[in-house]
Amino acid sequence: MLLDLRLPKINPNMTAAVVECVYANPGTLLKAGDKLFDLSVDLSSGYSQYCPPISYFRVVVREKLWLQKILVNPGDSSDVGAALALFSSEQDETLDAAPARAIRITTAGIAHHQGLWSANQQ
């Protein structure tokens, strides 16, 4: 069975997020609790202003599955609902079928850290 991860609407005011970290590699078996992505959400939508309202979130998987494809790179901006990664329940599955459902994840607000893509852009 194929599964996918689309950018969730973590905050009701957000329209997009920037991929800050990608933690997992395609072809690996992920277990519940493994880190997938760090994302930044800028509620000012990138408009330069007095103090940008940016929050950082970590996305963690909550079930055992195979990571088949990462569809984004650090620094990419994705719209809410855009596909971020493709998964499967078995290791060797064809990727032709449509995903049956979204994977189960946990999202949590995290502190800014030096591993973030944006921390290394200044």
Add this chain to the structure above:
Amino acid sequence: MTSLPLTLGALAAEDFAIKRSGIYWLCEDGHLCRANEVIGYCNISLEKITRQRSGSFPMADEQEFQVAFATPCAGRLKIKAGNSPGGYLNAYGLRTWDPEDVVGHLDAASSDPAAPDGSGRLRLLLLAGRRMSGLADVDFGLLPGWHSRSRAWWSQDTGSLSTLLCLGICDAAGIVRGNKVPFVEFFEGSNSPAAQLVYVPDHPVVPCAPILLEQLERTASEKQAIAADLAAALANTRTPATADDWLFAGALQASLEQSPMLDSYDMLTPSGLRKQRPADAILLSLSSEVQSVLKHKKLGYSLQMLRHRQASAGPAIKSWLSSAFEPVKRSIDDIRRDYRRLIEAIAAKTGARVLILNRMSSSGFEDILSYSPFDAPLYETLENIAAKEMNLMLHDLAEECDFSIVDVDSIAAYLGGAEHLPDGIHHSAAMQSVLRTAIAGIMDDLGPGGVAAAIR
């Protein structure tokens, strides 16, 4: 219905004549005003009455000096023609302040219990700004331009006037300086006339406890050493300084050399100029207390800047920041120690009361079922854990030190964090209003009841 002539009211400055510009209106003719609504303003300046032009002037370092007008009661505004010539002629102080000048009329509803009996004296809100540079002038607007310090106070002849100094980042700035017209939101909602608000921005230094303490205790020779080191950084030919570097360095040096907590203030009142002692209360933000600060490797002083501020620096300053400083981690105990030292130093120097905004510590934007995926210590990884532990630290510290906590956490939880504090730092107008009431309550020694009343 009573038609009240809106007169300017008294302002006096002993040996100085008060000159004023034309009137700038913040609302249209016919506007239905609330009581205490700020409806317009003018620029003012002080000029010596004698022919002697030299000598010291009060407020000489505050190039922006204005008076805003608030209505004495609710009613419909009728603007009198002839007070606003427009163009540059509206900006210059061509007129002498006359308390009996009528700038308009207010058709006050007689049912308004606040309507005064025949007197339409405007309430005067004075505003003053110290420019970051004399170059940072903007001709028009209320407190326009870039200020290293701005302040406002009601013109009143009260015996004692309390001063609240805001040294916070966005969460505190929004409460005190507001997000519409500078200071007006706080003053329009405040019943107490006996308050001056002072705002010092985080341009470019974050006002966290170790930095504020060092500002308070920095000697003249230490300031010289910092200035010399900064000049050397800009002269480094390997990374040529750009215009952004020089502008940033000037603001940085000015910030490191000042200690706003020790500032005293010249005040213009109806009966004359008076000197106001340093701030009675200082508003700080727990959100300023970051887990890592920069320490200068050679001179040992602390520095911290918000990331979007650092981005304003040019290549020479960025290079200097990365080579001359090292990041030093701060545990929660370190932050507690820094706060205690700061609060004790303030008490010894000025006796000011410290108020600290705590942090929103919960979020509706996460769904953590287990903490096992997150690296320990959790307060270094998860924002909400960090906020909870910092809030608890403040409560513990309050057992040792005399200061007040402004409970952002409980107010946000009550109002709804998702709607009123979506990123954990920037408040909605409704939340700012409640926090202003809470702060005014603390300032009036109402204690926790003030906060509860504000929420109700």
